[in-house]
Amino acid sequence: MSSLRLADRADAPYYLPLGNEIDLFRACHEQRLPVMLKGPTGCGKTRFVEHMAHLLGRPLITVACHDDLSASDLTGRFLIQGNDTVWADGPLTTAVRTGAICYLDEVVESRQDTLVVIHPVTDDRRILPIEKTGELLTAAPGFQLVVSYNPGYQHALKDLKPSTRQRFVALEFEFPAPAREAEIIEHESGVPRATARALAELAVQIRRLRDQGLAEGPGTRLLVSVGRLIARGIPAHEACRTALAAPLTDDPDLLAAIDDLVTQTV
Amino acid sequence: MRLSRYLRNRAIRLTRRVASPMHRWRLAHGPRLLTLGQVRRRLELLLVAMYGTPMAVRSVVTSTADDIGLPAQLDASAGPEEAAARYRLLALAQAARLARRDASTPPDDLLARDLHRLAESAAAERELVERVPSLAAPLAVLRFNELAGRNKRIGLTRTERRVEAMLAALLASPPDQLPSSIPLCGTPSDSCAWAEATAEKIRRESGGRSPYRPRNPMSYWGLAWSRVAEPTDEPLGPSGGRGAAPDPSAQSSARDDDAARQTRTDDASDEASQDDPGGASEASDAVDEQSATITRSSSAEASPAADDEREHAPSAPADAPEAPPELTLDEQRRGAQRPPAEGIAYPEWDEYGHRLHEHGATVTCAIGEEGDDAWAAEVLREHAPLVRQVRDRFAPLRARRLRLRRQRVGDELDLEACVAALTDRRIGVAPSDRLYQVVRSSRHTMAILLLVDTSGSTATKLDDGRTVLDVERMTLLLAGEALATLGDPYAMLSFSGAGRHGVQVCTIKDFAERDLASARRRIAALAPRDNTRLGAAVRHATAMLNAQPVQRRVLLVLSDGQPNDVDWYQGAYAVEDSRRALLDARTSGVHTFCLTVEQEEMDYLPHLFGPTGYRVLSRPEQLPAALLGVVVGMIRS
Numbered sequence: 021m022s023s024l025r026l027a028d029r030a031d032a033p034y035y036l037p038l039g040n041e042i043d044l045f046r047a048c049h050e051q052r053l054p055v056m057l058k059g060p061t062g063c064g065k066t067r068f069v070e071h072m073a074h075l076l077g078r079p080l081i082t083v084a085c086h087d088d089l090s091a092s093d094l095t096g097r098f099l100i101q102g103n104d105t106v107w108a109d110g111p112l113t114t115a116v117r118t119g120a121i122c123y124l125d126e127v128v129e130s131r132q133d134t135l136v137v138i139h140p141v142t143d144d145r146r147i148l149p150i151e152k153t154g155e156l157l158t159a160a161p162g163f164q165l166v167v168s169y170n171p172g173y174q175h176a177l178k179d180l181k182p183s184t185r186q187r188f189v190a191l192e193f194e195f196p197a198p199a200r201e202a203e204i205i206e207h208e209s210g211v212p213r214a215t216a217r218a219l220a221e222l223a224v225q226i227r228r229l230r231d232q233g234l235a236e237g238p239g240t241r242l243l244v245s246v247g248r249l250i251a252r253g254i255p256a257h258e259a260c261r262t263a264l265a266a267p268l269t270d271d272p273d274l275l276a277a278i279d280d281l282v283t284q285t286v
Numbered sequence: 287m288r289l290s291r292y293l294r295n296r297a298i299r300l301t302r303r304v305a306s307p308m309h310r311w312r313l314a315h316g317p318r319l320l321t322l323g324q325v326r327r328r329l330e331l332l333l334v335a336m337y338g339t340p341m342a343v344r345s346v347v348t349s350t351a352d353d354i355g356l357p358a359q360l361d362a363s364a365g366p367e368e369a370a371a372r373y374r375l376l377a378l379a380q381a382a383r384l385a386r387r388d389a390s391t392p393p394d395d396l397l398a399r400d401l402h403r404l405a406e407s408a409a410a411e412r413e414l415v416e417r418v419p420s421l422a423a424p425l426a427v428l429r430f431n432e433l434a435g436r437n438k439r440i441g442l443t444r445t446e447r448r449v450e451a452m453l454a455a456l457l458a459s460p461p462d463q464l465p466s467s468i469p470l471c472g473t474p475s476d477s478c479a480w481a482e483a484t485a486e487k488i489r490r491e492s493g494g495r496s497p498y499r500p501r502n503p504m505s506y507w508g509l510a511w512s513r514v515a516e517p518t519d520e521p522l523g524p525s526g527g528r529g530a531a532p533d534p535s536a537q538s539s540a541r542d543d544d545a546a547r548q549t550r551t552d553d554a555s556d557e558a559s560q561d562d563p564g565g566a567s568e569a570s571d572a573v574d575e576q577s578a579t580i581t582r583s584s585s586a587e588a589s590p591a592a593d594d595e596r597e598h599a600p601s602a603p604a605d606a607p608e609a610p611p612e613l614t615l616d617e618q619r620r621g622a623q624r625p626p627a628e629g630i631a632y633p634e635w636d637e638y639g640h641r642l643h644e645h646g647a648t649v650t651c652a653i654g655e656e657g658d659d660a661w662a663a664e665v666l667r668e669h670a671p672l673v674r675q676v677r678d679r680f681a682p683l684r685a686r687r688l689r690l691r692r693q694r695v696g697d698e699l700d701l702e703a704c705v706a707a708l709t710d711r712r713i714g715v716a717p718s719d720r721l722y723q724v725v726r727s728s729r730h731t732m733a734i735l736l737l738v739d740t741s742g743s744t745a746t747k748l749d750d751g752r753t754v755l756d757v758e759r760m761t762l763l764l765a766g767e768a769l770a771t772l773g774d775p776y777a778m779l780s781f782s783g784a785g786r787h788g789v790q791v792c793t794i795k796d797f798a799e800r801d802l803a804s805a806r807r808r809i810a811a812l813a814p815r816d817n818t819r820l821g822a823a824v825r826h827a828t829a830m831l832n833a834q835p836v837q838r839r840v841l842l843v844l845s846d847g848q849p850n851d852v853d854w855y856q857g858a859y860a861v862e863d864s865r866r867a868l869l870d871a872r873t874s875g876v877h878t879f880c881l882t883v884e885q886e887e888m889d890y891l892p893h894l895f896g897p898t899g900y901r902v903l904s905r906p907e908q909l910p911a912a913l914l915g916v917v918v919g920m921i922r923s
Contacts, residue, residue, distance in 0.1 A: 088689075097702075098709035105709040225335040232331055233671040235678070271670060277331035280374055284418045 035064065035071035036204050041191050045072050048189050049164050054142045056127075056185070057168040059193025062239015064204075065168045068193070069123050078162045079120035081111045085130040091137040095150055107153055116141060116148045119160030127167035132181050138165060142187040198224055201240055209247025215256065215286070219243045222260070222285045226268070226278055233271055238264055256286045320362040320369035327667050328370070329354070329377045336378070337385045343377060354380045357506075375424050376506060382410035390475040393482055397489070397498040400449055401481035405471045407508065408456055408464050415461045425461040432507035433457035445488055445496040457507070629787065632825040637862035646863075647786045647822035654780060654792040656804065657811030665763055673767050679914050680771040683921060685727045696722025729921055733797065733834035734769055734776040737827045738762060738812070739845040740792075741782050745814040746846070754846040755814055761844060761881070761903070762809045766795065768913055770802060775834060778805065779827060780812060783819025783851045790816070791826050797834060820849035821863035824878075828871040839876045840920050842913075846882065848890055865894050879916050 048055050049072075057065040066082075073080035083094070096110035115122035127135070141148045146159040167188065169180075196204060198220040206216035220243065227237030242264060249259035265278040326343050333341045333354070342353045349355030354377050362369040383406055393399050415422040433454060442450060455465035464470055471477040489496075634646020666673055690696070692703045700723040707717035744755035762778060769776040778794035794812075795805035824841070831839040849860040868878050880891060880900035891900045901912045 098706065098713070100705060100709060105712050228335045228338050229331055232334055233674045235674070271674075273327040273667060273670065274331060276325075276328040276370075277335060280328070280332045281335055284420050 032074040033067055033070040034204075034207055035067050036196070036200055036207075038194070038196055038200065041068065041193075042072070042075070044189070044191060046076070049076055049078075052146065052164065054165040054167070054188045056188035056190045057166065057193060058171050058190055059168075060195065060239060061170055061236055062241035063193045063195050064240060065193055066123075066125060069121065069166055069168075073121045076121070076162075078164070079115075079118060080123060081115045081120050082123045082125060083111050084125050085127050087129060087131065089130040089134055091134050094134070094137055095148070096152075098152060112138065112141070113148060113150065113157065115165075116157050116159045116163050119162030121162075121164045121166055124165070124167040126169055128169045128180055132184070135180070135184050139184070139187065141165060195223070195227065195237070195240060201243065204240055205243050205247045208244040210251040211247040215250060216247060218256075218286045219246060219260075222264075222281060225281050225285070226264075229274065229277070233274055234269055236268075238268060242267065257282055260286055318362045318366075319359045320366050320373070321359045322356055322373070323664065324366075325370050325373050327670065329356075329373060332374065333377060333381050337381060341381055341384060352384070354384070371424070372506075375421060375428060378414060378418070378421065379407075379411060379425065379428075379507070382414040383407065386410050386413070386474055388474050390473075390478050392474075393478060393485070395482070395485060396500050397445065397449070398478075398481045398485035400498075400500055401452075401484050402474075402477050403508075404449075404452055404456055405468055405477035405480055406474060408468050409471050409477065411461045412464065412470070422461050428507050429457040429459075429461065432505055435505050443496045443498065444492050445498045448488055449498070630826065632822045634786065634821055635863040635866040637859045642866075647789050647819060649789045649791050649822050649826045651826075652790065652792050654794045654808035655811040656807035657809075659803070659807060659810075661810040662763055662806035665760060666767075669760075669764070673764065676764055676768045676913075677771045680768045680917070683729075683917060684771065684773045685729050685731055687725055687727060689723060689725050691723045692718070692720040693722045693724050694720055696724035698723055730837035732774045732838040732840055732917075732920060733831055733836040734772075734774060734840045734842060734917075735827050735831050736762065736765060736776070736778045737823060737841060737843045738778065738780045738794070739782075739818050739820070739843070739847075740780045740812055740814060741816055741818040741846070742814045743818070744846050753814075755812060757903075758844050758846070759809050759812055762794065762812075763806065765842075765913060766802060766805055766809070772917065775836065777830065778809075779823070779830075781819075781823035781826075782816040783822070783855070784816040785851065785853055786819070786822075786855070788816070789819045789822040789826075791823055797830070817851040817855075818845070818847065818849045818860075819851045819855055820845070820860070821867040824864065824867040824871060828867070828874060828876050831871075831876050832874055838920060840916070841871055841876050841878045842916065843878065843880045843895075844882070845880060861890050861893065868894055877920055881912055881916075 045055060045068075057068065059065050069082075070080060083089075092110065094110045094112040096108050096113045098105045099108050100106075109117065112122055114120065124130075124138075140146075141159055141163075142165055146163070148157040148159065149155070150157065195201065198217070201223065202213065202216040202220040205211065205219055206213055209216070211219075223238050223240075223243055226234070230237050246259050246263045249263055250256050260282040261279065265275055265282065268278070269275060322343070322345060329343045330341065333343070342349075344350075344353045344355060345358045346355035347358075356373060356376055360369045360372055386406065386409065392402050411425060415425060436450075436454065436457075452465070452467045455467050459465045469480055471480055629648035629650045631645045632647050632649060634643045636643055636646075691700050693700070700721055703718065703721045703723075707719075707721060710717040738758055740755065740758075744753065744758060746754050748754065748757065766778065775797045776795070777797045777799075780792045780794055781790065783789045792808075794808045795802075799805065820843075824843070827841055831841060849864045850856050851860065855863070871878055878895060878899060880895045882888070882891065882900060882902055888902065891902075894900075901916070903912060
């Protein structure tokens with residue numbers, strides 16, 4: 021349901037800035053403003069949050085949102101241990117208490133009524149009322165709420181309420197330019213520079229098929245996966261077919277066209 | 287009269303029975319070919335991905351200067367992928383030229399135009415192999431084959447020999463290099479300037495006495511050159527190409543035969559389209575597709591195939607649905623007076639007598655005839671983005687199972703609520719009595735029935751050349767995809783009328799049917815027939831809907847015009863009976879909605895369906911929005 025992850029790695033997670041998003045995020049953190057990250061699948065939103073948590077020296081608590089997520093899942097609940105009842109903080113409460121960065125991934129997947137629980141902690145009050153225990157928590161200084169979602173495949177029935185949206189500073193992410201994307205692929209997968217460039221160029225071409233029936237173009241994460249397979253010794257064409265084309269679509273014509281692109285690019 | 291009609295119909299059926307297996311056998315055992323239709327979308331997708339703008343791939347004969355023109359079929363004896371690779375190479379070579387285009391126009395002078403083509407081909411192909419180095423080798427082979435297939439320079443004028451030499455030098459050079467006679471032109475404007483200057487220079491050197499005829503036609507390389515049919519065997523004149531002196535020895539080879547054949551085909555198709563602007567376009571397209579096959583002597587691969595396909599061509603109508611017997615009006619009326627033995631009687635509202643005839647009309651039910659699989663496959667392939675859009679928009683509306691927690695009454699205990707209640711009690715808080723959970727559908731289930739008018743008026747042509755029935759068939763196909771995604775039970779019926787006892791309702795897809803392929807074949811076989819006796823068809827559809835165990839029922843009528851039939855079912859009588867049938871349907875809880883194609887007379891629509899109960903479509907592309915709007919409205923209402 022939720023995962024708790026602390027930024028305890030010695031090295032900062034690799035992240036190549038695309039613009040001034042690091043400065044913006046840092047400014048939001050200093051000003052205690054919640055941040056919303058918008059961008060396509062696999063463009064580096066989660067990696068960016070991990071990177072920033074490390075830079076700012078804050079623990080990072082990640083919650084993967086879903087349809088059944090309840091307010092108790094975020095704030096906490098009483099558990100029975102032996103003959104006693106014990107209160108267990110939820111990830112949001114933990115973050116508020118410890119001054120961590122709480123990251124709600126794919127936030128639109130959760131129900132709108134659930135998200136109302138974050139409202140008091142995202143405005144200038146920075147408080148979290150816990151109904152069950154009667155506590156009124158004030159957020160520790162380092163606490164920051166970060167949410168992310170992919171506007172590309174949202175539909176009318178799933179969206180954030182305006183009253184939720186307007187609490188955030190929105191940072192928009194796009195796929196990196198080919199040269200930068202090649203640099204990321206090379207660093208993350210270990211393939212030679214030429215192969216990384218070819219994969220980045222291939223991705224640019226496949227993303228143009230977005231309006232031709234492809235639900236979404238390949239993300240950098242997908243390209244890194246392909247690169248890892250190639251670095252492991254899998255032939256490039258086979259790696260592209262299995263880790264790039266097949267996960268993207270089932271449409272035979274699209275698959276054939278992507279295969280043609282792979283044949284002449286990689 | 288009846289006997290002759292009977293014999294004719296028997297003969298048609300017998301011919302079909304024999305011809306269909308033969309057609310299938312030929313497809314299975316004939317020469318292996320890859321047709322353009324099989325790879326068209328794949329190529330268009332590839333070109334969009336590479337150049338960022340859509341480029342239409344068409345047969346070389348029907349294409350325009352803005353399209354990619356390719357042969358209608360290629361030999362696939364070395365495997366379909368090898369043939370697809372050849373198609374890909376030809377498409378990319380032309381796309382590279384299209385991508386270079388700027389605001390300049392090619393020269394009008396034939397000599398300068400050919401020089402411009404030489405320079406543009408050289409530059410575009412160089413750019414292509416720089417971008418995709420792996421294409422250098424196959425492109426070199428393509429050039430070599432073109433060079434090998436060109437005729438000796440016999441009977442050419444001095445000017446023609448010079449251009450032919452430049453062409454030969456280009457074909458002999460590797461694609462990433464330019465021959466010394468052709469400079470590297472950065473833009474088509476540069477090519478234009480060089481071509482005009484070089485043409486002027488050649489003319490000056492020849493003293494203006496050497497005429498010029500275009501270097502057409504080409505084989506696979508330079509397919510685009512042949513797009514504008516230019517007279518290669520016109521009499522030569524001193525001005526070089528236009529106004530010409532005869533040159534009987536020139537162009538004596540197969541190239542001339544090809545040119546003549548090409549020109550004849552173009553003329554034939556033009557004549558066909560002029561003589562029969564309404565009906566023969568499909569046939570002329572078929573001729574174009576066949577004739578687009580390159581039949582050079584060096585490319586023997588296509589010739590037998592083309593001949594074979596030409597043999598196939600006349601058998602194509604055998605797969606078409608049988609034409610309805612040509613009954614006269616009187617015969618129809620006489621036949622319609624007798625209720626059929628297995629019909630279902632429905633009432634009909636008599637507007638003039640202000641009473642309801644209990645047995646006003648008889649509906650005969652049948653399963654729709656099945657047509658070819660290929661039509662639906664082609665339409666779905668052609669409209670793949672639209673289909674995906676339809677599916678994407680309908681998928682979220684699918685009724686899902688929803689687990690409702692913390693209910694006072696439910697099927698099973700909600701463990702989480704029980705634990706919470708227990709802990710509340712222990713810490714001294716009043717526990718909640720909501721301790722159960724229940725699983726329900728996230729929304730009401732719906733039964734949707736599409737009722738399609740297939741009366742004779744659906745053969746009417748629209749502005750874009752398609753018939754109303756074409757639009758209806760495509761709408762049905764897309765609606766089928768959408769409704770299948772939605773997951774609710776749905777049915778499709780077509781209806782027509784020939785008198786009060788001659789209402790025919792054909793099942794395209796029944797509620798219980800799960801096989802979408804059969805429904806697609808039946809949609810493909812829909813053909814216009816008879817008239818529109820809407821009231822009886824609506825009553826029959828309502829009865830079918832009311833038999834469905836669902837919470838909501840929706841009747842969607844696809845119609846092309848006002849209800850009418852051969853008898854008194856005209857004007858106010860027809861409209862009022864239809865209105866009464868629709869009112870009865872709404873009273874019984876069926877939501878009615880009409881999707882109709884654009885037409886002149888639409889005043890009756892609000893009278894029948896209410897001010898918000900219909901939507902006028904001009905293009906099938908509007909269907910997703912229209913259908914989604916209707917379905918969402920029904921779900922939320």
